[in-house]
Amino acid sequence: MNPRHLRWIVPSATVVVAAVVAVVLVTQVGGSAACAAGGSASYYTAGRNGMCNLGAPADDAYAAIGRAEYAGGQACGTYLDVTGPNGTTRVQVVDLCPGCPAGKIDLSKGAFARIGALSAGIIPVSYGPVRDPQVGPLLVKLKGGTAHSALTAVIGNHGNPLSTVELQTPAGFVALRHGEDNSWTGPAGAVGAPVTLRISDVYGHQALVPGLALGQNDFQQTRTPLYGGPSPSPSPSPSPSAVESASGPPVTAAAGPTTSLAPPPKC
Template sequence: MLVGRRWVFVGVAVLLAAVTAAVLTLRSGPSPACAAPPTGNTVHRGKATFYDSGGAGGNCSLVSAPDDHLYVALGPSEYSAGAACGGYLDVTGPKGKVRVLIMDQCPECEPGHLDLSKEAFAKIANPVDGVVSVSYKAATNPTVPGPLSFRIKEGASRYWFAVLVANHGNPLRSVEVRSGSAWRATERADYNYWIYESGLGPGPYTIRVTDVYGQQATATGIKMAPEQVQKTNVRLYGAGAAKPVSKPTPTPARKPSASPSPKATTEAPPSLAPAAAVVDQQLGRAAASC
C-alpha cells in the first residue's frame, strides 16, 4: 500500500514538472514556436510588403474589408489559428505610422513579416520599394467603427451554432453563449467563427465576449438569423461599456419575444477554481511574451 502511494506522489510530481516545463518553454522558447497574436506593449521588428484583398474580408471571415482599407495579413504564427482576428496593430515604417486591422492570414509569411494593404503600406513607405523594415505593436483598446455586432454563419441552425463577432478591437479570448439557463463555451475556428457543434437551440441567445485583457461585455437578444449582421449598443471598453459588478447578479428568467432587440446587460465574470486561474494566468503571460 505504501509503495502504491509513493508511486502516486511520484506521478503527481512528474505531472507538475511537465506543466512547469511547458510554461517555461512558452516563456523562453524561440519566437517562431510561439503561436500567439501580438498583445500588450511589446514592440516587434520585422518587414512589410503589401497586397490587395479586392474588398474581401480575408481569412477572418469579415463581411468586407474596412472602409478605410487599412488592414494587414499575418503569418501563421502571429495569426495563431484566428486568435489575432479583429485586433489592431500600430505599424511604423520609413515615412510614418499607420494603424491597421488584422483581418487575414499570409501563409508564406514568417514571424515578423506583415503583409499590409496597399493603402496602409503607402502611408509608411514608398510603394516602389516593395519591402521595407518596420516596427509594430498591438493597439490596446483602439477606436472601433461601432459597438459589437454579431453574424450567425450561413448553414447554422438550432442544431449547429456558429457566430462571428466584430468591432471588439482587442483580440478575443473567449465567447460564451447562453440559451436558457446555462452558459456554453464555444470553440474558435481558424476562420474566426465561434462554434458550438451540438447546437444551442432556436435562440434568442445571450452572448458574452471576453478579450485577452479580461475585459468583458454581454449582449442579449441575438437571433438565429444566418447571414444577417446584428448590431448592438454593447462595447467592450470606453464610453458605453458596461461596468463590472462586484457580485454575480441573478438574471430572472424571461420569455423570448417574437422579435427581440439586442441590448446591453451587465454581468459579473464567471468564477474560476483558484488552481485553474493560476494556470490560466501563467499560460496567458507566457503567450503574451512571445
C-alpha cells in the first residue's frame, strides 16, 4: 500500500498520547513554530519540480501540504518545523498535496525518517511555520519577457511568504501576478534586459535585485538575501540547480517598508 494514502480509522490510546506529546514538544522548540497545528504525516517522493517549481532540496527535507494551507501558492518556499514521535525536523514547502485536509502533510522520506519509523506509514505530528529561517541569497529564474511571451519569474531562498514581486520599468515598478504554480507573471510584451526585480515578504523585508538575465533555463544565484543583515552589491550568476540554494551564510538586504499584506496570524 502506498504510504501516501494510508489513513487512521480508529486511533489507539498510544496514538492519542503521542499526538499530545507532539503538541507539547513543538511549543518548546525555540518558539520558531508559531500556531503549531496537530495532525498527521505520511511520506512521498516529489516530482522533478513539485507544484512550487522549486525542485527538491538536496537534504531531502521537504513537504507537500493541503490546499487550504498551500494558499494558492503563497506557502511555496516557506519552512515548517515538524515534530513527530522521535523529534523535530525542518522542511521546505515545495509541493501541493491535493488530497490532504488541514493538518495532514506529506513529508519527504528522509524528513519522515528523522521523526518517525518508516514502517508506520503515517505518524502523529504537530507543525508550524518558521519566521526568518536561515537561508542563502535569493535565487531567481526568469522566462519569457519577449514580444511573444510574458515575463515569468520563480523566486527561491526567500524563506518567508512573499507579498509582492515587482518589475522595474521605465515608468516605475509594476507588480507581477502570483499563480498557484508559484510563478510570478508580468504584463505581456518585451522586457528589456538586464531585469531588475523588487521582492518583498509579508514581514516587511524587501530586496532590490538588479542585473538578472533573460533566457536562462535554471535559477540565477544572486548575492542579495531578503533579510538578515547588510547585503553586498548583487551580481547574479547562473546556478547549476536550485537545490544548492542554502550554501553559505545568510546575509540580507535592509528591510523595506511594510507591505499591505499582513503576516500570518499569531497564536
